[in-house]
Amino acid sequence: MLRKxxxxxxxxxxxxxMAAIAQEPVTIEFWHAMSSGHQPNLQKLVDxxxxxxxxxxxxxxxxxxxxxxxxKVDAAVVxxxxxAIAQVYENWVTPIASILYPIGNFMxxxxxxxxxxxxxxSNTYNGVxxxxxxxxxxxxxxxxxxxxxxxxxxxxxxxxMSKALTVDTDGDGKINRYGTAFRPAANPEQFLxxxxxxxxSILNADWTEVTLNNAxxxxxxxxxxxxxxxxxxxxxxMSDHISDAAMFVDTSAGIAYNQxxxxxxxxxxxxxxxxxxxxxxxxxxxxxxxxxxNTPNLTQAQKDAAVLLAKFLIRPENTVFWAEKSxxxxxxKSAYATQEWLNWVSTHDYQTQMSKQMLNAFSQIxxxxxxxMRNVLSTGFExxxxxxxxxxxxxxxxxxxxxxxxx
Amino acid sequence: MWKxxxxxxxxxxxxxxxxxxxxxxxxxxxxxxxxxEAYWYLLPAFLVLGAFVFYPFFxxxxxxxxxxxxxxxxxxxxxxxxxxxxxxxxYFWKDMWHTFYYVGITIPVTLTLAILxxxxxxxxxxxxxxxxxxxxLSYISPIVAMxxxxxxxxxxxxxxxxxxxxxFHIDAVAWLNDPHYALxxxxxxxxxxxxxxxxxxxxxxxxxxxxxxxxxAKVDGATGFQTWWSVTVPLLSPQIFFVFIIxxxxxxxxxxxxxxxxxxxxxxxxxxxxxxxxxRSAGRIDTATNHTGxxxxxxxxxxxIIFLFTIIQLTLTQKRVxxx
Numbered sequence: 046m047l048r049k050x051x052x053x054x055x056x057x058x059x060x061x062x063m064a065a066i067a068q069e070p071v072t073i074e075f076w077h078a079m080s081s082g083h084q085p086n087l088q089k090l091v092d093x094x095x096x097x098x099x100x101x102x103x104x105x106x107x108x109x110x111x112x113x114x115x116x117k118v119d120a121a122v123v124x125x126x127x128x129a130i131a132q133v134y135e136n137w138v139t140p141i142a143s144i145l146y147p148i149g150n151f152m153x154x155x156x157x158x159x160x161x162x163x164x165x166x167s168n169t170y171n172g173v174x175x176x177x178x179x180x181x182x183x184x185x186x187x188x189x190x191x192x193x194x195x196x197x198x199x200x201x202x203x204x205x206m207s208k209a210l211t212v213d214t215d216g217d218g219k220i221n222r223y224g225t226a227f228r229p230a231a232n233p234e235q236f237l238x239x240x241x242x243x244x245x246s247i248l249n250a251d252w253t254e255v256t257l258n259n260a261x262x263x264x265x266x267x268x269x270x271x272x273x274x275x276x277x278x279x280x281x282x283m284s285d286h287i288s289d290a291a292m293f294v295d296t297s298a299g300i301a302y303n304q305x306x307x308x309x310x311x312x313x314x315x316x317x318x319x320x321x322x323x324x325x326x327x328x329x330x331x332x333x334x335x336x337x338x339n340t341p342n343l344t345q346a347q348k349d350a351a352v353l354l355a356k357f358l359i360r361p362e363n364t365v366f367w368a369e370k371s372x373x374x375x376x377x378k379s380a381y382a383t384q385e386w387l388n389w390v391s392t393h394d395y396q397t398q399m400s401k402q403m404l405n406a407f408s409q410i411x412x413x414x415x416x417x418m419r420n421v422l423s424t425g426f427e428x429x430x431x432x433x434x435x436x437x438x439x440x441x442x443x444x445x446x447x448x449x450x451x452x
Numbered sequence: 453m454w455k456x457x458x459x460x461x462x463x464x465x466x467x468x469x470x471x472x473x474x475x476x477x478x479x480x481x482x483x484x485x486x487x488x489e490a491y492w493y494l495l496p497a498f499l500v501l502g503a504f505v506f507y508p509f510f511x512x513x514x515x516x517x518x519x520x521x522x523x524x525x526x527x528x529x530x531x532x533x534x535x536x537x538x539x540x541x542x543y544f545w546k547d548m549w550h551t552f553y554y555v556g557i558t559i560p561v562t563l564t565l566a567i568l569x570x571x572x573x574x575x576x577x578x579x580x581x582x583x584x585x586x587x588x589l590s591y592i593s594p595i596v597a598m599x600x601x602x603x604x605x606x607x608x609x610x611x612x613x614x615x616x617x618x619x620f621h622i623d624a625v626a627w628l629n630d631p632h633y634a635l636x637x638x639x640x641x642x643x644x645x646x647x648x649x650x651x652x653x654x655x656x657x658x659x660x661x662x663x664x665x666x667x668x669a670k671v672d673g674a675t676g677f678q679t680w681w682s683v684t685v686p687l688l689s690p691q692i693f694f695v696f697i698i699x700x701x702x703x704x705x706x707x708x709x710x711x712x713x714x715x716x717x718x719x720x721x722x723x724x725x726x727x728x729x730x731x732r733s734a735g736r737i738d739t740a741t742n743h744t745g746x747x748x749x750x751x752x753x754x755x756x757i758i759f760l761f762t763i764i765q766l767t768l769t770q771k772r773v774x775x776x
Contacts, residue, residue: 112736119735119742122522136741141522230716279629280716416741420732427720431631 071346072102074128075354078114078333079107079180079371086370094357101350111333127338129351132179134333135167135408136415142170146339149174151352159377160359163327167408168334176334177355178376180367182298183403184238184328186317187283189307192291196317200242200268203320207275210291223277226290227269229430230280233422234329235294239265241329241407242322247422247447252412255451258444263437264323270429270436278430287314294319296331297399298372316395318402330406332373365389374403414450421446509755512748520744527745534749543721544750547729550635554642554725555703562643562699563692566650571680573651574658584655587648595645599712602641603628606713634718638709645709646702650695657691658684693769697762704758707731726754 079087084107091103106128108114115137121127122141138145149157150173157165157174164178188196192210197203207224214221227235240246245261248254256262277289284299287306295303300316307314319328335358337351357363361380368375369389380386381400390396409415425443428434434442514526516534521527538544573583590598605612606627614624627637661684669679685692707727710718717724717732728737730750735742 116736119522123525140742144523230719230721278719280714280719281628282715414741416735420741424721431720433720 068100070100071350073347073350074104074106076106076108076128076131078111083371126342127340129343129347130337132333133336135411138336139411139413144340145175146337146348147173147175148177148352148355159379163330163406176336177359179335180373181330181332181376182296182373183330184294185297185402186319187295188292188315190313190315197320199320200322211275223290224275226277226293227430229427230423233426236426238329241327244324255444255448258440266436266440300372316398318398327405327407328402330408417450418447513752515745515748516752518745534745538750547724547726551726557639558642558703559699562646565647569651570654573655588652590645591649595708596712629719631720631722634723638723653695654691657688661687701758
């Protein structure tokens with residue numbers, strides 16, 4: 046009897062002790078690059094987190110632009126003073142994947158399966174879900190409703206409509222409005238979308254071979270090449286050139302800017318899913334994930350707290366709140382089924398299309414040289430679209446340069 | 453002692469050395485004490501320069517010999533491989549050409565305009581202070597804000613510049629979207645930005661020229677232009693030399709104007725400069741891959757170019773700069 050009492054007493058002491066340890070106040074930093082417009086909403090999420098986990102204090106640290114954040118993270122890796130959690134692009138952390146704390150190890154299978162399929166590969170390192178998606182946008186088709194009544198659903202329709210909508214309105218021999226528009230240098234993802242829709246990819250599955258210039262790649266290059274006469278080419282935001290094209294592919298995160306520009310120009314802007322290519326109508330997801338770091342400067346309690354925050358951010362109610370307030374898209378399947386989100390979609394027409402596109406999407410590859418590959422695509426795609434090189438020649442040139450990056 | 457050396461340097465006859473040995477010893481002791489004191493006063497400057505100039509420079513050179521690795525910096529020693537890479541990179545040479553193009557046009561044009569502006573301001577304008585402030589405003593305006601205004605002025609459809617061109621029936625120019633006009637757009641902006649600064653420095657120099665030289669020129673019957681060319685310009689040479697060196701170094705480092713104006717390197721990378729190349733290589737633009745070693749190698753090359761040009765300038769202009 047005494048032995049039993051002692052065991053119960055010991056168990057109680059251990060449990061109370063663990064509870065006491067778990068409740069020990071802990072403070073973590075969350076480095077982010079969300080500008081002033083988004084900060085109150087991010088703060089709201091952090092405040093809600095504090096209510097759920099009163100012993101954890103999260104300090105939001107705004108680090109400026111994405112480039113500045115990347116620089117700070119890089120410097121902190123070297124200095125050994127990383128925050129517990131930070132917003133990161135995939136290719137920033139690919140070279141430092143070994144110092145990431147795998148959030149997926151602390152998630153149930155159901156929680157992991159809830160993340161949108163298109164977002165899983167770009168958050169998985171060495172087969173383990175390591176980071177979780179946070180502020181994600183999707184490329185969609187914007188169109189001028191006064192010119193386009195039914196948006197194109199196939200490449201063929203997209204081509205025909207682009208051609209028909211390219212016009213010289215004042216008869217001076219110069220085109221005043223193009224059917225479509227591209228920002229090849231700033232947004233080479235536009236080419237990657239056509240590549241995906243043709244069934245292609247930059248590299249094969251195990252990254253040993255460049256597949257950019259295979260049959261699918263050639264189909265994509267020839268298609269974008271056929272659009273050159275009907276495309277307005279710029280490096281600036283499309284909101285600055287809203288009247289220069291009847292329809293264009295752009296990020297969902299630009300909806301507020303594009304709509305405002307369209308209203309100022311006197312027309313209504315529509316949003317549609319992308320026209321389908323030979324293989325699919327998939328679009329590319331952009332935006333950052335959140336990573337928890339596993340470095341000696343962080344205590345176990347801080348890492349655990351950061352994991353809790355990461356999981357909290359992708360809870361259905363939170364990813365929906367964030368999406369409604371920021372213009373980014375919910376990142377979990379269950380979020381799309383919440384009543385809150387359905388209500389939001391019912392009052393925001395464009396969201397129906399964005400949500401549909403989000404469920405048919407792909408992400409960037411995690412190759413450590415992806416940043417350089419993107420540079421090659423940016424330069425090569427611009428050379429094609431500005432007519433400096435023929436599409437297939439440009440494609441071969443890009444493939445050769447990417448081949449060199451595999452070595 | 454310093455005065456003696458200066459006198460020697462200026463070719464003046466040496467002062468007779470009449471001091472006897474003990475006195476000389478004492479003077480030497482004073483000299484060494486003063487020298488020690490001088491170095492003591494200079495120490496803070498040496499520390500600051502050492503920490504923020506010399507150490508980063510040698511560190512950059514060291515980094516240029518390594519393949520950067522964030523986890524165990526500086527990574528693997530690869531000798532001159534980064535230099536070999538950049539010398540075989542066509543964009544390095546394109547960016548080098550863009551930089552020389554920019555420097556080669558910006559500096560002479562800005563300097564010529566600055567001399568003309570300074571001459572006009574020196575003519576004794578009634579509203580001299582207002583004119584000076586107006587010209588200087590372009591320089592003290594925050595560069596990013598200023599470039600944003602120029603972005604609007606360069607707009608193809610509703611920009612101010614194309615509006616003025618249209619008054620002369622000149623077709624609209626796609627300043628920011630045509631590879632042929634991208635770099636000229638940066639040059640025009642830079643000339644406007646720096647001409648006021650240079651003019652103010654030159655004006656200060658002009659106002660310090662002794663009236664006696666002008667009087668002498670007048671007595672000799674020199675015309676206005678002859679006086680300007682033979683009196684003003686030669687006696688302004690220290691200031692001209694100063695702004696020349698400063699603007700040369702600054703121009704080789706052009707980056708912000710390009711980055712803000714185009715939100716990138718310009719159409720077809722037509723306005724990409726060497727510093728842009730360095731920052732891009734270091735992974736600081738978009739979400740590029742970080743090649744710190746490669747960026748360091750390019751920055752060492754840029755340092756070499758600026759150093760070489762500064763030495764050439766110093767050598768060539770030494771005989772033409774008049775300090776009295």
